[in-house]
Amino acid sequence: MTLHRLHNVLFWILLAAFTVTTSGVLFFTFGYRFSFERGIFVYTGSIMIKSNPRAVTVSIDGQPVPKSRIDNVNQTIHIPGLNPGEYLVRVEAPGFQSWEKNVTVQSGISTEFWNIVLARNDYQKTAIMEGPIQKAFFSTLERKFAIAETSPGGGIRIVVLDQTKGTSQQVYENDDFVFNEDDQENIEWSPDGTGLLVPLHDRKTDEHTEFVVNLKTGEGTDLRTYSGLQSPHDARWNPTDNRSFFVLSGTSFYLVHTGETDETKRSEVKLENVSSFDLSGKVLFFIGTQSDEIFQAALDGWTFRTEPITGTIPGIRKFVHPKLTVYDRKRVVVYDRGGDGYLLNDDGGFEPALIPLGPGIKGVQFSDDGKKLLFFTENEISVVFTHKWEVQPYRQSGEIIQIARFSTPVSYPQWAKDYEYVLFGLGKELKTAELDHRNRRNITTVTALPDGNISQILPDFERWLTYILTDSANDNSKFSSFTFPEPLGLFGQ
Numbered sequence: 001m002t003l004h005r006l007h008n009v010l011f012w013i014l015l016a017a018f019t020v021t022t023s024g025v026l027f028f029t030f031g032y033r034f035s036f037e038r039g040i041f042v043y044t045g046s047i048m049i050k051s052n053p054r055a056v057t058v059s060i061d062g063q064p065v066p067k068s069r070i071d072n073v074n075q076t077i078h079i080p081g082l083n084p085g086e087y088l089v090r091v092e093a094p095g096f097q098s099w100e101k102n103v104t105v106q107s108g109i110s111t112e113f114w115n116i117v118l119a120r121n122d123y124q125k126t127a128i129m130e131g132p133i134q135k136a137f138f139s140t141l142e143r144k145f146a147i148a149e150t151s152p153g154g155g156i157r158i159v160v161l162d163q164t165k166g167t168s169q170q171v172y173e174n175d176d177f178v179f180n181e182d183d184q185e186n187i188e189w190s191p192d193g194t195g196l197l198v199p200l201h202d203r204k205t206d207e208h209t210e211f212v213v214n215l216k217t218g219e220g221t222d223l224r225t226y227s228g229l230q231s232p233h234d235a236r237w238n239p240t241d242n243r244s245f246f247v248l249s250g251t252s253f254y255l256v257h258t259g260e261t262d263e264t265k266r267s268e269v270k271l272e273n274v275s276s277f278d279l280s281g282k283v284l285f286f287i288g289t290q291s292d293e294i295f296q297a298a299l300d301g302w303t304f305r306t307e308p309i310t311g312t313i314p315g316i317r318k319f320v321h322p323k324l325t326v327y328d329r330k331r332v333v334v335y336d337r338g339g340d341g342y343l344l345n346d347d348g349g350f351e352p353a354l355i356p357l358g359p360g361i362k363g364v365q366f367s368d369d370g371k372k373l374l375f376f377t378e379n380e381i382s383v384v385f386t387h388k389w390e391v392q393p394y395r396q397s398g399e400i401i402q403i404a405r406f407s408t409p410v411s412y413p414q415w416a417k418d419y420e421y422v423l424f425g426l427g428k429e430l431k432t433a434e435l436d437h438r439n440r441r442n443i444t445t446v447t448a449l450p451d452g453n454i455s456q457i458l459p460d461f462e463r464w465l466t467y468i469l470t471d472s473a474n475d476n477s478k479f480s481s482f483t484f485p486e487p488l489g490l491f492g493q
């Protein structure tokens with residue numbers, strides 16, 4: 001063979017090798033891998049994980065994924081080049097409980113988990129207060145709590161805790177009244193933080209009433225004597241005026257002016273035949289006793305411009321204890337406390353969808369963006385989506401998923417910080433359950449309280465704190481807090 005022919009042969013051999021190598025590199029770059037088992041190139045998929053805490057180890061089928069194989073993009077772990085199939089994925093961090101799922105990887109698709117929250121193995125709790133505590137009510141305006149306690153004389157005592165200053169002050173005490181423990185009535189902070197509306201029960205007359213407590217003077221005013229109303233209930237501050245509030249007496253809806261010296265001007269009927277109401281911003285929503293419609297009224301000074309919102313809920317006029325919860329005029333819930341519930345959801349379709357929530361509804365809570373509704377019964381927690389959810393896991397508008405169901409009662413279900421988890425009490429345990437139902441739903445015991453069952457859960461999203469109140473048979477309830485979930489800065493932890 002001549003030297004010229006040898007050069008030609010070497011050229012073609014090198015060209016063929018270059019072509020094969022380049023093709024392999026390109027195939028690898030575009031996500032293809034050669035399967036020796038099948039003898040072909042396979043288009044791979046990937047897994048993306050965003051977790052709290054950020055510093056975690058990911059294992060696939062029991063083998064830790066090396067850092068050289070992980071792409072970190074925007075605090076998100078990206079594991080590319082996975083052949084289609086099912087994998088056991090485990091996420092863990094030192095000092096934290098682990099998370100795992102069987103994950104199905106598909107060709108050319110990234111299987112995404114955006115909201116993995118790990119709970120610590122143990123939490124250091126900060127004791128805030130203990131004693132005959134009945135309930136705590138948070139004011140985000142000044143980071144204060146109004147604490148309802150049983151007074152030494154068996155009545156009501158109210159203490160205000162200032163978390164910013166670390167101080168506590170008794171602001172009111174009355175042995176003739178007890179706190180009304182109806183789960184649907186709360187102590188209401190005034191918009192400017194200077195007053196409280198407190199639902200109370202008269203021990204002598206066995207009547208329900210509302211008290212206005214002035215935090216500056218410590219004075220408490222009974223609405224029955226101040227305005228002459230019979231059994232006032234469900235009081236709410238007027239969002240357009242710190243000096244007035246709304247309240248129901250029978251089926252009459254009143255506007256009450258505080259500090260008014262003229263008795264004839266202390267209260268005025270604004271609406272008749274009202275069974276329940278709620279406020280959303282500066283708009284009033286209410287249920288009438290004569291129809292199955294829900295009405296809204298813009299608060300224009302003292303003038304109410306009333307009109308029905310779109311859609312009706314058949315049979316709500318027959319509800320025994322109706323409760324109205326409103327996000328806005330497009331997302332409205334009505335339920336008969338302990339009975340049937342309905343969501344009226346206008347997601348932009350031809351007409352609002354009427355979504356039955358089922359029987360035995362004890363409470364509901366919208367997420368801050370209004371795209372999810374948490375609702376629960378004595379033993380069951382569920383979520384309904386008010387909008388189409390176009391990130392994994394995909395959800396449809398109106399879709400209902402059951403989060404948890406137990407043989408024993410659940411207490412105080414609440415949204416967690418990212419609204420992809422739910423916090424709730426189960427006996428002495430604080431638990432969290434993820435909404436993501438792919439393969440299985442992770443339900444974790446965040447912490448267990450040694451003294452008493454959990455009676456109240458109060459998340460403080462801005463400060464990454466969770467407050468817990470435990471009840472006790474000997475009137476020595478404990479109010480405490482701990483950091484959950486882990487605080488994340490702009491660029492992670």
